[in-house]
Amino acid sequence: xxxxELRALNERYIEAFINSDVEWYRDILxxxxxxxxxxxxxxxxxxxxxxxxxxxxxxxxxxxxxxxxLYGDIALVQATGAFIKKDGxxxxxxxxxxxxxxxxxxxxxxxxITRTD
Numbered sequence: 001x002x003x004x005e006l007r008a009l010n011e012r013y014i015e016a017f018i019n020s021d022v023e024w025y026r027d028i029l030x031x032x033x034x035x036x037x038x039x040x041x042x043x044x045x046x047x048x049x050x051x052x053x054x055x056x057x058x059x060x061x062x063x064x065x066x067x068x069x070l071y072g073d074i075a076l077v078q079a080t081g082a083f084i085k086k087d088g089x090x091x092x093x094x095x096x097x098x099x100x101x102x103x104x105x106x107x108x109x110x111x112x113i114t115r116t117d
Contacts, residue, residue, distance in 0.1 A: 003068045006099065009106060010068075010077045013097065014061055022053045030100065030107040038093070038115035058083040061093075075099040075106070092116045 009028070016024040026049060033045040043051065066079040077097045084090055098110040 003070065006068045006070075006075050006077055006106065007066055009099070010066055010079060010097065011063065013108075014063060014081070017052070017056055018058070018061060020053055020055055022049050025049055025052050028106070028108055030109045033108055034110050036112040038113045057085055059086050060084045073101040075101070 012024065013028070015021070029045050029048065031045060033048065035043045035048045037043065061081050061083045063079055063081045066077065069076045069078075075098070077099065078095070079097075080092065080094045082090065082092055093113060093115045095111060095113045097108055099106045100109050
């Protein structure tokens with residue numbers, strides 16, 4: 001369990017978002033995963049995977065800041081990133097992902113996203 005490992009998972013999470021990589025998410029999300037979207041919508045794991053399979057509304061996303069905090073088998077990954085939407089408009093997002101280390105693997109158990117666009 002290391003900060004570097006979690007930073008790499010966070011970067012892969014963003015890649016999966018941009019590339020609509022549902023299979024990667026299927027492997028990393030816990031069965032009881034919950035995501036609170038920036039509009040307040042609450043998604044369970046199945047709903048999140050369905051949404052992840054759609055093309056994102058952004059054409060690029062660049063991480064600007066990532067903070068990883070470890071608490072035993074729990075980790076908080078808080079990050080800020082800038083994005084460009086397909087219509088050319090720019091925005092910023094901040095999010096917190098909660099990971100649980102169990103049976104030798106990190107799983108995302110929760111995510112909350114805030115966007116400014």
